[in-house]
Every structure is written in C-alpha cells, then in structure tokens.
Amino acid sequence: MFRHVVLFRWIDGADDESKAAVAAGLRALPEVIDTIRDYRFGADAGVNDGNYDYAVVADFDDEAGYVVYRDHPAHRQLIAERIAPLLEERVAVQYLATDPTA
Amino acid sequence: MFRHVVLFRWIDGADDESKAAVAAGLRALPEVIDTIRDYRFGADAGVNDGNYDYAVVADFDDEAGYVVYRDHPAHRQLIAERIAPLLEERVAVQYLATDPTA
Numbered sequence: 001m002f003r004h005v006v007l008f009r010w011i012d013g014a015d016d017e018s019k020a021a022v023a024a025g026l027r028a029l030p031e032v033i034d035t036i037r038d039y040r041f042g043a044d045a046g047v048n049d050g051n052y053d054y055a056v057v058a059d060f061d062d063e064a065g066y067v068v069y070r071d072h073p074a075h076r077q078l079i080a081e082r083i084a085p086l087l088e089e090r091v092a093v094q095y096l097a098t099d100p101t102a
Numbered sequence: 103m104f105r106h107v108v109l110f111r112w113i114d115g116a117d118d119e120s121k122a123a124v125a126a127g128l129r130a131l132p133e134v135i136d137t138i139r140d141y142r143f144g145a146d147a148g149v150n151d152g153n154y155d156y157a158v159v160a161d162f163d164d165e166a167g168y169v170v171y172r173d174h175p176a177h178r179q180l181i182a183e184r185i186a187p188l189l190e191e192r193v194a195v196q197y198l199a200t201d202p203t204a
Binding site for chain 1: 104107109128141142145146149150153154155157165195196199
C-alpha cells in the first residue's frame, strides 16, 4: 500500500466557512478519483500544543495510483481554489506503508 | 478511529544505520503498546521534491488510546534515544479519522 500524508497549517484568520469548504471539497474526491483506496482527513483534535491544523492521509495500491490523485484536475482545482488561500505551511511525505506486524 | 500523524525531517548527516535503528524501534512498539490498532511508518519515497524525510501514522480506537501510546515508556525511550538525535524538524496532527465515504 502506498500512502500520501500531508499536514497543513492555516493562516491566521482562516475562517470556519473556508475551512468547511476544504472539508467538503476533500469529501467529494473519492467519488471522482478512482485510485483512492482510503481517504481520511480532519482538523487537529487539540490534544497537543504546537501541532499543525489539518491532516489528509490518502491510501493507494501503488505510487502510480497516488500520481493519478496528485495530478487529477478535481484535486488541483480544490488546492488552487480552497486550500492555497488558507495555507501558511504545508509538509508532506509519500511512503510505502506496509504493515510491520503482518 | 483516532489517528496520529507525525512527519520528521532529519538532520544533514543522519546516517543509514541510525535511520534503520529508528525503523527497528518503531517496528517493536505494536507488540508492547496494546492500544495501537494500525501502525505504518516509512521513509519518503522520493516522488516529490520538498518533502519531509519520514512518516509515522498510528491508529487507535479513541483519543485515550493515543495518549497511552504517546506517554508509553517504550515510546518515550525510542524518541529520546533514537529519534531526537536525528531530528531537524517535526510536525504532527492528531484527528478523528472517520471514513468520509462510509
């Protein structure tokens, strides 16, 4: 399994409506990008200080499936129109996420 | 499901042996921390420029399960002895990771 992880820190003043529009946009992607196997995103729960604000974890069969997602027009549009305007910082990793206990 | 995501950037000069010791240490944790439901970690695959170097994603039934992991002595020892010496930057998010398509 190939996993994409991205964490966002929003700008000061990112409003709730704009953040809800990000979630709504993400929610729609698995219906239009058929290489997505599992897709879980959400706002930081506030358990620890110093965290970033938002996480997206997307699972694919392989790297090629991730690249389809990365470059898909619906994804690029969501990034350009809803995520980029809120973005202060972004960090990401893609990795081969085999189960170490298997 | 409650998900913990952490991304690391290693210091320049972090050697392969030290990085392998991190992976070995992570691999041992699910055997000793019984609140871990799924645990997937690995080095960035090199698909994109500008990424961090390493990801750990850990899934729990709930926030309390995560806190057991966070504070477990075996986890704290791994952080102190093997991760901290390699660490240039660290970003994290914990979030309620329900399946949006369910």
